[in-house]
Amino acid sequence: MANxxxxxxxxxxxxxxxxxxxxLRVLGPAHVWALGVGIVLVGEYMGWNFAVGKGGAYAALxxxxxxxxxxxxxxxxxxxxxxxxAAAGGQYTQAKHIVGPLxxxxxxxxxxxxxTMLEAANAITAGYLVSVVASMTGYAGELDQxxxxxxxxxxxxxxxxxxxxxxxxxNLVITAIAFVxxxxxxxxxxxxxxxxxxxxxxxxxxHELPYxxxxxxxxxxxxxxxxxxxxGTTQAAEEVRSPARALPFGTLAGIMTLxxxxxxTWYTCxxxxxxxxxxxxxxxxxxxxxxxxxxxxxxxxxxxxxFGTLFATLASANGCINDAxxxxxxxxxxxxxPGWFGAVHPRYRTPYRxxxxxxxxxxxxxxxxxxxxVITFSILSGLLEYTFMPLNVIMFRKKWPLNTxxxxxxxxxxxxxxxxxxxxxxxxxxxxxxxxGTQLIAMIGFYIVVSLWFHxxxxxxxxRGAQFTMPWPKPEGY
Amino acid sequence: xxxYIAPTQSKASQxxxxxxxxxxxxxxxxxxxxxxxxxxxKTVAAPEANPTWESLGQTPAQAAQYEALGYTPESAHxxxxxxxxxxxxxxxxxxxxxxIIAYYVLMLKFSETEYREVIAEKFDGK
Numbered sequence: 001m002a003n004x005x006x007x008x009x010x011x012x013x014x015x016x017x018x019x020x021x022x023x024l025r026v027l028g029p030a031h032v033w034a035l036g037v038g039i040v041l042v043g044e045y046m047g048w049n050f051a052v053g054k055g056g057a058y059a060a061l062x063x064x065x066x067x068x069x070x071x072x073x074x075x076x077x078x079x080x081x082x083x084x085x086a087a088a089g090g091q092y093t094q095a096k097h098i099v100g101p102l103x104x105x106x107x108x109x110x111x112x113x114x115x116t117m118l119e120a121a122n123a124i125t126a127g128y129l130v131s132v133v134a135s136m137t138g139y140a141g142e143l144d145q146x147x148x149x150x151x152x153x154x155x156x157x158x159x160x161x162x163x164x165x166x167x168x169x170x171n172l173v174i175t176a177i178a179f180v181x182x183x184x185x186x187x188x189x190x191x192x193x194x195x196x197x198x199x200x201x202x203x204x205x206x207h208e209l210p211y212x213x214x215x216x217x218x219x220x221x222x223x224x225x226x227x228x229x230x231x232g233t234t235q236a237a238e239e240v241r242s243p244a245r246a247l248p249f250g251t252l253a254g255i256m257t258l259x260x261x262x263x264x265t266w267y268t269c270x271x272x273x274x275x276x277x278x279x280x281x282x283x284x285x286x287x288x289x290x291x292x293x294x295x296x297x298x299x300x301x302x303x304x305x306x307f308g309t310l311f312a313t314l315a316s317a318n319g320c321i322n323d324a325x326x327x328x329x330x331x332x333x334x335x336x337x338p339g340w341f342g343a344v345h346p347r348y349r350t351p352y353r354x355x356x357x358x359x360x361x362x363x364x365x366x367x368x369x370x371x372x373x374v375i376t377f378s379i380l381s382g383l384l385e386y387t388f389m390p391l392n393v394i395m396f397r398k399k400w401p402l403n404t405x406x407x408x409x410x411x412x413x414x415x416x417x418x419x420x421x422x423x424x425x426x427x428x429x430x431x432x433x434x435x436x437g438t439q440l441i442a443m444i445g446f447y448i449v450v451s452l453w454f455h456x457x458x459x460x461x462x463x464r465g466a467q468f469t470m471p472w473p474k475p476e477g478y
Numbered sequence: 479x480x481x482y483i484a485p486t487q488s489k490a491s492q493x494x495x496x497x498x499x500x501x502x503x504x505x506x507x508x509x510x511x512x513x514x515x516x517x518x519x520k521t522v523a524a525p526e527a528n529p530t531w532e533s534l535g536q537t538p539a540q541a542a543q544y545e546a547l548g549y550t551p552e553s554a555h556x557x558x559x560x561x562x563x564x565x566x567x568x569x570x571x572x573x574x575x576x577x578i579i580a581y582y583v584l585m586l587k588f589s590e591t592e593y594r595e596v597i598a599e600k601f602d603g604k
Contacts, residue, residue: 054562202540240480277549337499339492364504435562442510449502460595461487465484465600
């Protein structure tokens, strides 16, 4: 068995390809949890409710659970592969070692765009929240949200620039508060603590499945939003003290947290808000947990969920900047993109050029596109990535069977999770096709064009053998 | 086969590559939006001339929640009655399936060619 030494204390940030300094190994399992849940938890505070609009409240619940299965498969597969391929770039680096350079380039772009669009969506929501607070506190005019959107992105980019430990410790604290806020809202409105205000049967009467079963399929599109981003834990691989332990632990604890949060969120909101209002995330309920708190009649809950929503958006945007910059940085380091992006800050040990470069891109999306379109682009990039993952793990097991290299975690029932994941991705592609077929084709057209550009032009600047940085034996079949 | 030596890319060429990628990205998002092809718009098939909660299909419990949110039957009219259109043609569905499969086949085929070069140079010293 080859010694992959993924728990090395000496190889600080690996620092491959001749870089002078690498990223700093300072993170623990709690930070990995905070990175994964922090990115995703905003999905319970906004965005998931578009699934209600696509098929009704019950359809959104079915989508929530099927998307939960999809992401459980993602977390299991990811935990095995990334606990072995412990390097920045996450799935990009996995693809580079297992499938090949062009797939890796595409996966790197999926990651960058999924997280940058999600960051933009978070900034839009933060700006909306400030405008709601302004009107609740007596401001009569129409508040310009743009300065707040810019401020959120700039502040979090600065935090990321200054160091990963402070960034993810900040995420840990605000994510924990946002999660507790959901629990408190559920306990306060469901009747567990005091009088309950839930009326599921009355609110759904006559509207059980307003679009029939095709609405259930359509709801899968935004069902992904309950969990989208949990796979981002892998981006911390080069900065955790013990990848073999911290990555599987943080990722699997994260998906369990999200399954609980997603179900409680659906139960709480659908029992208080009418489905048509809940399902319209643009003209109706932009922040459904906050709206539920408003209808509870409790000022304390309104403030708690207001802060919960704000903290969730900040945590998510923060994690997205972290992850998008790591993916961009890793591609720069390998010369898949100009090598200038592959630099690490000599003092803060962060991929500072990638962080700064992605700021204006996020701002263009946040200030120039509507929320549902931004979310759809993020979901589409995520969906393309999830479709790659079952192919990736099947090839991983085939090229390096168990016991040929040391794995930090071995996921059970292989290849069942891969097959289930592939089938659920197929269903979700159909769901996207039902509402956003043009974007789907536009996005795949974009990836085909950039793939041809990479294969026939960009790849000439990439050293061949040097891309393979894992100390593994030669893959079987080659 | 000789070991591959990657050429050095000029700064101007690097900048051009980045601009090319950014322009393509913005185009993929904004062109469908600007051309009005972004889809997913809801429409009201049968508007109510003088809407009431009953004519909008709302029970007293549902109407009470809308009123608590500050809506009247008039202001909630579009919100309640607007629906998505999920009709599609088999041709469009088949076209989407072909595009997705063709994309992944292209990825895997080109990736495999490149991957064999990587493995050969890394492990066989070629």
